[in-house]
Amino acid sequence: MDFNYSEEQQMLADSVRRFVQQDYDFDSRRQVVDGEDFFSRAHWQTFAELGWLMVPFAEEDGGLGGNAVDLLPVMEEFGKGMVVEPFLPCAVLAGGLLAECGSDTQKAELLPALVEGRLQLAFAFAEPQGRFNLADIDCRATRDGDHYRLNGHKSVVLNGGAAEQLVVAARTGGDRCDREGISLFLVDVESEGVTRRRYKNVDGHGAADIWLRDVRVAEAARLGEEGKALPAIEKMIDRATLAVCAEAVGAMDSALEKTLEYTRTRKQFGRPIASFQALQHRMAEMFIECEQARSMLLMAATQLDANGGVAPRAVSAAKSRIGRAARAVGQEAVQLHGGIGVTDELDVAHLFKRLTAVQYLFGSTNFHTARFMH
Amino acid sequence: METSFNEGELAFRDQVRAFLHDALPADIQRKTLRGLHLEKEDYVRWQKILYRQGWAAVNWPVEYGGTGWNATQKAIWADECARAGAPEVLPFGMKMVAPVIYSYGSEEQKQRFLPDILASNVWWCQGYSEPNAGSDLASLKTTAVRDGDHYIVNGTKTWTTLAQFADWIFCLVRTGGPEVKNQQAISFLLVDMKSPGITVSPIHTLDGYPEVNEVHFNNVRVPVENRIGEEGRGWTYAKVLLTHERTGIARVPQTRRRLEAARELAAETGDGGPTLLENPAFAQKLAETEIELLALEYTELRTLAAVSTGQAPGPESSILKIKGTEVAQQVDELHVEIAGYYGMPFVPEQFSDGFDGEHIGPGDAAASWLRYFNNRKASIYGGSNEIQKNIICKAVLGLGG
Ligand SMILES: Cc1cc2nc3c(=O)[nH]c(=O)nc-3n(C[C@H](O)[C@H](O)[C@H](O)COP(=O)(O)OP(=O)(O)OC[C@H]3O[C@@H](n4cnc5c(N)ncnc54)[C@H](O)[C@@H]3O)c2cc1C
Numbered sequence: 030m031d032f033n034y035s036e037e038q039q040m041l042a043d044s045v046r047r048f049v050q051q052d053y054d055f056d057s058r059r060q061v062v063d064g065e066d067f068f069s070r071a072h073w074q075t076f077a078e079l080g081w082l083m084v085p086f087a088e089e090d091g092g093l094g095g096n097a098v099d100l101l102p103v104m105e106e107f108g109k110g111m112v113v114e115p116f117l118p119c120a121v122l123a124g125g126l127l128a129e130c131g132s133d134t135q136k137a138e139l140l141p142a143l144v145e146g147r148l149q150l151a152f153a154f155a156e157p158q159g160r161f162n163l164a165d166i167d168c169r170a171t172r173d174g175d176h177y178r179l180n181g182h183k184s185v186v187l188n189g190g191a192a193e194q195l196v197v198a199a200r201t202g203g204d205r206c207d208r209e210g211i212s213l214f215l216v217d218v219e220s221e222g223v224t225r226r227r228y229k230n231v232d233g234h235g236a237a238d239i240w241l242r243d244v245r246v247a248e249a250a251r252l253g254e255e256g257k258a259l260p261a262i263e264k265m266i267d268r269a270t271l272a273v274c275a276e277a278v279g280a281m282d283s284a285l286e287k288t289l290e291y292t293r294t295r296k297q298f299g300r301p302i303a304s305f306q307a308l309q310h311r312m313a314e315m316f317i318e319c320e321q322a323r324s325m326l327l328m329a330a331t332q333l334d335a336n337g338g339v340a341p342r343a344v345s346a347a348k349s350r351i352g353r354a355a356r357a358v359g360q361e362a363v364q365l366h367g368g369i370g371v372t373d374e375l376d377v378a379h380l381f382k383r384l385t386a387v388q389y390l391f392g393s394t395n396f397h398t399a400r401f402m403h
Numbered sequence: 404m405e406t407s408f409n410e411g412e413l414a415f416r417d418q419v420r421a422f423l424h425d426a427l428p429a430d431i432q433r434k435t436l437r438g439l440h441l442e443k444e445d446y447v448r449w450q451k452i453l454y455r456q457g458w459a460a461v462n463w464p465v466e467y468g469g470t471g472w473n474a475t476q477k478a479i480w481a482d483e484c485a486r487a488g489a490p491e492v493l494p495f496g497m498k499m500v501a502p503v504i505y506s507y508g509s510e511e512q513k514q515r516f517l518p519d520i521l522a523s524n525v526w527w528c529q530g531y532s533e534p535n536a537g538s539d540l541a542s543l544k545t546t547a548v549r550d551g552d553h554y555i556v557n558g559t560k561t562w563t564t565l566a567q568f569a570d571w572i573f574c575l576v577r578t579g580g581p582e583v584k585n586q587q588a589i590s591f592l593l594v595d596m597k598s599p600g601i602t603v604s605p606i607h608t609l610d611g612y613p614e615v616n617e618v619h620f621n622n623v624r625v626p627v628e629n630r631i632g633e634e635g636r637g638w639t640y641a642k643v644l645l646t647h648e649r650t651g652i653a654r655v656p657q658t659r660r661r662l663e664a665a666r667e668l669a670a671e672t673g674d675g676g677p678t679l680l681e682n683p684a685f686a687q688k689l690a691e692t693e694i695e696l697l698a699l700e701y702t703e704l705r706t707l708a709a710v711s712t713g714q715a716p717g718p719e720s721s722i723l724k725i726k727g728t729e730v731a732q733q734v735d736e737l738h739v740e741i742a743g744y745y746g747m748p749f750v751p752e753q754f755s756d757g758f759d760g761e762h763i764g765p766g767d768a769a770a771s772w773l774r775y776f777n778n779r780k781a782s783i784y785g786g787s788n789e790i791q792k793n794i795i796c797k798a799v800l801g802l803g804g
Contacts, residue, residue: 155744157745157764157765158673158674158675159674159675160672160673160674160743160744161674161743162674162675162676164675165674165675184744184745184764185744185745185747185748185764205675206675206676226763228748228749228750228763229748229749230747230748230749231746231747231748231749231772231773231776232747236747236748238748238763238764296535297537297538297539297542298538298539298542299539299542302538305789307789307792307793308789360779363779364779364782364783364787364788367537367538367783367787368532368537368561368562368615368780368783368784370779370783371608371609371776371777371779371780371783372606372607372608372609372615373606373607373608373609373611374606374607378609378776379609381609381776381779382609382776385739385772385775385776386747389739389740389743389744389746389747393740393743395682395684395685395740398684399682399684
């Protein structure tokens with residue numbers, strides 16, 4: 030048994046940590062979040078130059094190996110720094126689907142641009158009626174000669190505002206919720222019939238609602254076989270779920286650390302509030318949550334790598350447990366800070382908001398508990 | 404034991420319902436039910452309607468303009484207001500400073516301040532907390548030094564809710580020197596917000612709204628006649644009122660309304676399979692929350708019954724604060740879950756009334772998340788839930804220390 034990172038993974042973690050410490054303090058982050066794009070293009074270039082955008086990909090796709098475990102050092106540090114650059118939606122999720130389903134031509138055209146930081150992608154899957162059910166897809170792709178016409182509405186597409194190309198899940202056959210009949214398409218956002226409403230999410234990440242109205246897409250832009258995309262979607266969403274779990278573990282560690290630091294310095298009744306045993310036990314609980322969460326993270330990551338990237342029960346168990354931990358640790362961090370904890374001025378309040386979002390991204394705690402049971 | 408309404412009480416309930424039906428402006432009702440921010444004008448407009456009806460000051464003694472209702476009538480009123488979507492009367496003037504004034508103020512002070520509070524002509528805010536005096540309020544540092552017939556006030560108050568709208572602030576200030584014991588060094592002072600030397604700087608809460616403020620006092624001259632009661636007794640006044648002002652602290656009717664709203668929304672929310680209301684885990688959480696709320700309702704009724712037979716509410720009423728905020732926060736979480744992905748978009752302007760664009764997502768899903776974030780405050784302010792438990796330990800369970 031060895032739960033330690035390899036030397037490469039450790040170097041990766043160190044390099045991301047250095048970036049967060051030097052370039053991503055809370056005030057710099059705020060400027061990024063308040064900016065036009067909701068993330069920094071300059072930072073994105075740095076990610077490319079340091080090779081981080083290669084992490085999710087196999088060597089034959091121009092990547093560093095693409096194990097699930099490799100995502101952890103990056104995502105954990107991103108979690109600590111509340112990094113909003115679209116590594117997860119662009120590289121892990123949309124890029125992952127491209128690598129998983131794309132033809133050699135498609136990959137050769139797009140993957141180099143992606144890892145070099147020249148291409149922004151997003152995966153448009155969720156729909157207003159569908160909540161977390163990946164098969165609940167109503168967006169239609171109907172044949173039109175050697176083209177398809179796409180019609181539908183995609184909700185809260187992460188990085189949907191900045192993306193130049195979208196990977197869209199659409200139905201070429203079957204009905205809402207059928208497992209068969211779902212296909213993936215690459216859609217240029219400049220295509221006629223694509224409208225986007227861009228916004229920032231509560232956690233500072235950029236997103237968009239996207240409407241497709243009679244959007245003409247060439248057959249060559251389909252990723253993979255027609256009607257057979259769901260397993261690949263599930264595989265990549267599970268991978269992204271693991272990534273978001275890693276981010277949550279980093280964010281929780283940071284919330285605990287900041288709470289320890291604050292309660293040691295904040296004095297009421299003539300002494301540090303950390304000296305009150307009632308609060309000490311609460312922080313002990315937070316610590317236990319962090320540790321249980323980390324265990325589940327490592328469990329799921331190793332299960333994924335041991336099973337060719339397919340380990341749905343392990344991922345759902347991790348997401349469920351880590352979701353519960355994220356809720357508890359986020360709420361407690363705020364509570365133990367008192368009034369300052371509910372202000373926009375405090376980093377912990379933003380960690381709390383991100384820890385709320387991660388509970389729902391790619392399926393709520395409730396959803397994943399049920400998926401684990403079935 | 405008798406826990407159902409008698410005929411007179413039922414008639415009173417009908418009268419209240421009829422009044423709310425006729426008098427509550429539709430725009431204010433809509434904002435309240437949807438959880439949108441109310442403007443100052445909205446609060447004032449509604450409170451003036453209540454004033455004209457004679458129902459503005461539910462808890463005041465009749466001689467100052469109160470309703471004279473008994474505990475049951477007050478409970479009916481609170482319940483019907485919540486059901487109807489009437490905004491809550493802001494507590495600062497009506498529930499916090501007015502009782503101090505009519506209990507401990509001079510005749511002149513009563514005549515000067517109470518009518519304007521009753522008629523909502525003046526907006527008050529509460530200046531107790533300071534950056535270094537939160538849970539340990541008695542350690543507050545804002546000083547008021549006597550200079551002839553004035554006090555010179557210096558210091559900083561913080562977390563002052565909606566001070567940006569306030570005409571007046573009531574403050575706890577230190578009039579005694581360092582040699583005086585904390586509790587005897589504090590006085591209760593009313594300060595005109597237009598006084599030279601006061602500056603207000605906004606603090607945004609994590610939902611993005613400037614709900615609280617820092618209020619700075621730089622050599623602010625306050626006439627001695629604005630002090631309530633005796634010098635050095637302010638702490639006692641504030642304390643007495645804290646333990647007596649228990650009406651509504653559990654917020655049962657408001658929480659019930661939001662719980663019902665959650666049930667209705669969950670019945671319409673699904674993912675192609677059963678609705679969220681049919682989801683066993685969600686349904687169980689909803690039911691458990693409802694049961695806890697029912698327990699809280701009866702705990703509150705027992706407290707009110709004790710009060711109406713003349714017993715002062717004891718420190719047991721800390722339960723009402725703790726459970727009231729916990730259940731409300733549980734209901735907030737149900738709404739967060741219902742909203743799902745559509746809780747994430749942060750477009751606060753769509754929740755102000757002037758917004759005429761299209762909302763992102765169904766209904767006010769995104770408002771649910773903002774409300775959840777914002778309402779984490781409830782277990783922190785008004786004596787944090789940890790402090791309430793300390794009170795129970797010491798004053799109820801006799802666990803000294
Ligand atoms: C949104 C909001 C609005 C507010 N509005 C007003 C207002 O209008 N006017 C006003 O005067 N004040 C207001 N307050 C202030 C509020 O009353 C204080 O925040 C509260 O008293 C807690 O103080 P603090 O923030 O300094 O936290 P601290 O006292 O520093 O507490 C930090 C943490 O330590 C815990 N703690 C402290 N002491 C102990 C102990 N002995 N044992 C165990 N745990 C302990 C607390 O429970 C909390 O979890 C508001 C606060 C908020 C958040």
